Amino acid sequence: MYKENTDINNFIEEPQISLDFEAKRDVQPIQETYKVVSLFSGCGGLDLGFCGNFVFKERYYNKNKFEIVFSNDIDPAAEYVYNSNYEFFNHKLSCNDIKNIDVNLIPQFDVLLAGFPCQPFSNAGLRKGINDERGSLFEECEKILLHAVQSDHKPKAFIFENVKGIMSSKMADGTSIPDEIVKRTEKLGFKTSYKLLKTSNYGVPSNRHRLIIVGIREDFGYFDYNLLDNIVANYNLPNETSNPYELYLGSAICDIPINAPQSNDYWKYSPGGQYMVDKIGPCIDGKDALEKFKAKTPLSKISPTISKGKSWKSMNPDDMSERFRKIWDNPKKYHAPNFYRRFALGEINGTITASAQPENCGITHPFENRRFTIREIARIQSFPDDFQFPYKSIAHAYKVIGNAVPPVFAWVIAQALTKHLENE
Template sequence: MYNTFENDILEIPMNEESLHVSLYSKKYKSDHSKKIFKVVSLFSGCGGLDLGFSGGFNFKNRHFEKNRFNVKFANDIDPAAELVYNANTIFFGDHQLIKDDVKNISNSDIPDFDFLIAGFPCQPFSNAGLRKGINDERGNLFEECENLLKHALTRENPPIGFIFENVKGIMSSKMEDGTSIPDEIVRRTEKLGFKTNYKLLKTCDYGVPSNRQRLIIVGIREDLGYFDYNLLNDVVKLYDLPNEKEKPYELYLGSILCDIPEDAPQKNDYWKYSPGGQYMVDKIAPCLDGKEALIKFKKNVPLQDISNTISKGKSWKSMDPADMSERFLKIWNNPKKYHAPNFYRRFALGEINGTITASAQPENCGITHPFEDRRFTIREIARIQSFPDDFVFPFKTIAHAYKVIGNAVPPVFGWVIAKALSKHIENA
């Protein structure tokens, strides 16, 4: 219905409601070249996207300067996310996350904003979840965003746009009439007068040391035109950020693990495996390159000069079949039938790590250290998600820390989006 991956995006004819919004757009059209944009954040989690939009943080040896976005309001229902978000006031300034069901918050209690950013819950849409899609109560929470936008458009200072983020699985989740959820969001928000398009992006193309795919949906006031996703690549080039295609070295797991400061918070905190999980990890055995290779990464030794096995990861397939359980032996003996999944993935130092899921279970994500028989520490997965080393993750149970990091939008990814959005508005 909507060809949002090309330039020839299908436009919806103007109707009475969108014409009304168009008049608002013309009324408030102004020079945004120096404006600090006010942001409302819903489904904020522990604040990855908020931090990216705000800017003003360090990751590895780079400083990510302040952006022109000021988060004025943040909300999430998860107490584990609230605990983390509100412990990091050094990054989030004078506002705190409000813990409540978004349905309980009146639109009139939410301040004026220029942009709404939201990552409505992933679980109904995730490839690792139940895939109930729109029929899951959490799957239609994007409607809360729609209602807020409708309300905000009636205010004296209507919003300029919104940014929604979600997992790849949302693209194949359907409405009852067969329309995909992203296309339904495009349809509804264009009816409100926004120019809306979306694109599936890989975070390792934008400075993040994780091969994580995310769908980004951007809607902008119609007089500013459709968002140009090519601007993200321009930001990467302008700031010389590492990326998988042209400059991957800083994104390799070895680069991420080699220089974690000794005094970094939660450097040694990790969630122990269950006895069954630990058995699998022990039997898979470490990757071939360990501490000596890690020292070479710290010295920036070229990949080809470290080892010819530096990019050779492992999984359950690396086990001796004699050590496999009946379940895994069944898959081993019939790989075509079961498509030979990479359970218990163990990424090598010369690879970009895969997605860290909220559950942090070794069976469905690469959460195991390359040569130590354990999960990554909290600080290690925070780095894989591009959080600063001084961003802390207090928790009531350690599983909560892994959950909020796995659910988060990588801050560096959010920073690139914010920079590109600023550039788009300047160009428009």
């Protein structure tokens, strides 16, 4: 694996745990499968969930009835990661601009997956929405659906995924983007609906909000989103409501195997970012508390401060730059932003953004003054420990993980979709 030289220091001592990853995988094929075309696939989080057959936090997520027959993304960094994990997909990603792909060359499919670019709609971006050329890329999905509908093999379903911000993005006539997608795809013969979901309710140790748009071929009826909750209950998956312990940051990162790829690699902060993190200081509970999570000690027996996180507001105002001091002095004017969020071991971590900047997301380790390692954010995103993130620039690894759909969340969606299509 080619990667740049990185100064690796100050990382947490790794737990002495090793897993025989291959022994945990089911190699038996499922005979009846749904063919899947995946667009804007990124490093494969959504695809992995639909394939299934992986282990996350010692829990096996069984093989699903979906087979990826075509996947595409324009990002070479995503291609590098996706194709380095061939054993999960049994398929390689094509790196190309979706606009340059001849629809006649896309195989017949039963299900279309697409996480078209979220930056035009994201609160962490410039929010140009439909005015950003990437904001209209859902029309490429529409084009491929139209071509498939007009063939002899009409797809059974599609799943689109995007950020919460897309709900307030408008077309030129004022229609919201999700409502426009509903209108257009229902003309193609799909029953289309959408719902804003939080991944921590579906087995993922991250409070990540995502809009899921599901279109079902009209003879199957509208998708029942209650099926997602049924899957969580049937498999006893951790969730905020009934059993959140496995979702806490301490539980997520306490037992990363020593042989997990990229377990020690982390991206150093800029001098200014490092200054802020140092001045904010670590959360109260540190290494000893992390060991208690490893031992599965009940949260009530760890510490009353285990859920007390930090941010720039924890700094001494005298240590702040002029910019931050202005915000500190007039929080109402600036809507009291919570920059440099540092989640504690007893909290559920927030969204990890593609930029992985400490000012915009909770990317800082709770008691080591550094970014999370690549492996730690992979855990927060629910990737299995044997899923590799090779990189040529370490920023690229953070980007593709931050852009990904959490695989466990995708697995729940895949299970629910199967039940809906098979009328269970």
